[in-house]
Amino acid sequence: MNLQSIATGHIRKLCICGCLAAFFVTGCKEEPKTMESGSVLVPSPDNAGLKLPEGFGAIQVAESLGKPRHIAVNSQGGIYIKLREPVKGQGILYLEDTDGDGITDIKEGFGDYGGTGICIVDDHLYASSDEQVFGYTMDANGKVKNPTMPDTLVTGLIARRAHESKSLTADGSGNLYVNIGAYSNACQVEDRKVGSPAMMPCPILDSAGGIWRFRTDKLNQSYGEGVRFATGLRNVVGLDWNHEVNKLFVTQHGRDMLNTLFPELYDVETSAILPAETLYMLDEGDDAGWPYIYYDQQQKKKIQAPEYGGDGKKTGGENAIDPVVAFPGHMAPNALLFYTGDMFPERYRNGAFIAFHGSWNRAPEPQAGYMVAFVPFSNGKPSGDWEVFADGFSGMQEVLSPNDAAHRPTGLAQGPDGSLYVSDDQGGSLFRIIYTKK
Amino acid sequence: MAVKITGKAIFSLLFLLGVFGACNLVKKQEKENPDTESSVEKGAPKIEIVSDTPAFMANGEKVYVENCLVCHQADGKGVSGLNPPIFNSEYVNGDKSRLLKILFKGSNEGLVVQGTTYSNAMPGFATLNDTAIAHVASYIRNSFGNSTDSITIEQVARFRSSEYQ
Numbered sequence: 001m002n003l004q005s006i007a008t009g010h011i012r013k014l015c016i017c018g019c020l021a022a023f024f025v026t027g028c029k030e031e032p033k034t035m036e037s038g039s040v041l042v043p044s045p046d047n048a049g050l051k052l053p054e055g056f057g058a059i060q061v062a063e064s065l066g067k068p069r070h071i072a073v074n075s076q077g078g079i080y081i082k083l084r085e086p087v088k089g090q091g092i093l094y095l096e097d098t099d100g101d102g103i104t105d106i107k108e109g110f111g112d113y114g115g116t117g118i119c120i121v122d123d124h125l126y127a128s129s130d131e132q133v134f135g136y137t138m139d140a141n142g143k144v145k146n147p148t149m150p151d152t153l154v155t156g157l158i159a160r161r162a163h164e165s166k167s168l169t170a171d172g173s174g175n176l177y178v179n180i181g182a183y184s185n186a187c188q189v190e191d192r193k194v195g196s197p198a199m200m201p202c203p204i205l206d207s208a209g210g211i212w213r214f215r216t217d218k219l220n221q222s223y224g225e226g227v228r229f230a231t232g233l234r235n236v237v238g239l240d241w242n243h244e245v246n247k248l249f250v251t252q253h254g255r256d257m258l259n260t261l262f263p264e265l266y267d268v269e270t271s272a273i274l275p276a277e278t279l280y281m282l283d284e285g286d287d288a289g290w291p292y293i294y295y296d297q298q299q300k301k302k303i304q305a306p307e308y309g310g311d312g313k314k315t316g317g318e319n320a321i322d323p324v325v326a327f328p329g330h331m332a333p334n335a336l337l338f339y340t341g342d343m344f345p346e347r348y349r350n351g352a353f354i355a356f357h358g359s360w361n362r363a364p365e366p367q368a369g370y371m372v373a374f375v376p377f378s379n380g381k382p383s384g385d386w387e388v389f390a391d392g393f394s395g396m397q398e399v400l401s402p403n404d405a406a407h408r409p410t411g412l413a414q415g416p417d418g419s420l421y422v423s424d425d426q427g428g429s430l431f432r433i434i435y436t437k438k
Numbered sequence: 439m440a441v442k443i444t445g446k447a448i449f450s451l452l453f454l455l456g457v458f459g460a461c462n463l464v465k466k467q468e469k470e471n472p473d474t475e476s477s478v479e480k481g482a483p484k485i486e487i488v489s490d491t492p493a494f495m496a497n498g499e500k501v502y503v504e505n506c507l508v509c510h511q512a513d514g515k516g517v518s519g520l521n522p523p524i525f526n527s528e529y530v531n532g533d534k535s536r537l538l539k540i541l542f543k544g545s546n547e548g549l550v551v552q553g554t555t556y557s558n559a560m561p562g563f564a565t566l567n568d569t570a571i572a573h574v575a576s577y578i579r580n581s582f583g584n585s586t587d588s589i590t591i592e593q594v595a596r597f598r599s600s601e602y603q
Contacts, residue, residue, distance in 0.1 A: 084519065085554075161548045163557075190561060191546065192558070192561045193562065194565070260508050360521070364503065364512060400511075400512055401512055403511070403515040403517075
């Protein structure tokens with residue numbers, strides 16, 4: 001394993017700024033959290049540029065990480081990061097903050113494959129490439145014991161570039177839930193081509209466009225050994241198991257290009273906000289309706305897709321489930337996390353945090369997303385409207401092109417103390433959001 | 439009759455444009471300072487300056503906005519991991535036949551640009567006419583920081599007839 005210390009001059013500088021910030025924070029009678037080691041968590045200057053509700057602070061715990069996708073934190077606070085592409089042959093990073101100031105000072109790596117999915121259940125770490133899912137075992141310190149020899153749990157999953165990331169979560173009862181995204185926008189014969197007809201029925205759905213369930217205790221599973229748990233999901237990047245109600249929740253990326261493909265039905269402005277990005281609660285056998293329908297958050301209806309005879313008004317998908325929450329279009333919900341910690345105020349408990357990567361398909365209209373949203377939940381159901389929780393990732397008022405954004409929220413994880421971690425695959429940073437008010 | 443635009447021709451054109459641009463600048467200064475000596479025109483030939491950009495740029499931009507911008511974005515930088523950038527792309531600035539093939543038939547093989555793979559499929563645009571394709575191809579080869587020789591309508595027509603008998 002390649003041990004790399006990242007105690008650079010830059011980090012020292014951050015620490016000095018942090019101490020200054022601590023002085024001011026203390027002055028405002030918002031006492032910083034004291035860690036077990038006695039060190040104090042101090043928000044980065046200006047909360048590392050993030051805009052947060054009153055009482056919250058943000059620490060930029062690491063930077064220059066490459067393209068961090070999903071993240072998982074062990075019970076000791078060690079952070080595992082799945083990288084989209086390996087850096088120096090390492091596709092999973094392990095970061096640790098040994099002195100308790102919030103800034104990570106140990107960085108190790110393993111796993112020679114790129115990908116998106118990663119999660120922790122008890123003493124097991126699961127991570128995915130775009131075709132496979134691997135299982136690792138952690139020791140009493142939460143360190144992976146078999147970094148070079150993981151178990152291959154799942155193999156041979158379809159990856160045809162578009163929507164290839166195999167995001168995953170686990171229910172704690174021996175089941176893994178893996179997204180297999182549809183390698184298509186709307187199941188046209190020629191993907192994204194004006195005038196190309198849709199396929200009926202959509203043949204992609206037999207092996208993609210849904211969530212597949214596998215076991216955590218079986219090796220080399222593929223389609224034959226897995227179960228298609230839910231279908232009609234174009235591309236799910238955020239998944240989390242809600243332990244309060246024992247259900248799987250997922251966030252789907254809705255289809256693109258309504259105006260480009262059907263300019264006579266959708267103008268540019270409408271196409272920028274439709275269809276909805278959706279949060280679903282899934283039961284086994286559920287169908288969310290892609291590609292035949294999409295959800296319109298303004299009409300609050302399932303609308304027939306124009307490729308399948310829709311006109312923007314005609315409803316469809318009588319057997320398809322409705323979303324639990326519908327967000328404005330194209331914001332790219334890349335991670336979902338039900339908050340179970342006790343650091344944040346009571347109203348956040350059991351609610352859903354959603355990391356919106358930020359849109360591109362709204363062009364030429366201004367882009368949207370680039371923030372972490374919150375939906376309050378009670379008994380597994382939303383108990384209020386969604387709200388922006390953490391903003392300011394892009395570093396600008398209005399994003400016109402995604403590459404202008406400084407950061408794009410990508411993954412979410414909860415620390416053992418209840419901190420919320422947010423990864424960023426654009427700027428290569430990792431943020432930790434803490435509650436500083438008593 | 440096909441007009442071959444060579445690197446030399448482009449250079450000459452750019453040189454001329456540069457001269458015109460300089461003339462414009464001088465004229466502007468003259469306007470601002472009407473008392474300067476050079477403002478006295480005595481029998482100097484009048485040069486009408488219409489535009490200092492090649493003809494394909496305006497229409498090429500229009501075609502780009504209508505067909506390409508939604509994916510490749512207003513700045514031509516594309517979308518990380520999904521839609522490749524126009525700027526500094528070998529597929530845009532390199533071999534003309536390869537670029538025309540992508541414009542006509544699309545691409546769904548995960549092009550690698552500057553070491554990054556881009557996963558979204560690009561549809562073909564064979565339904566656009568030769569002028570539109572020539573202009574947009576020339577536009578993207580000369581926008582967003584790119585500066586490469588343009589592609590003529592005749593070259594596009596020849597490509598179309600060779601690919602679609």
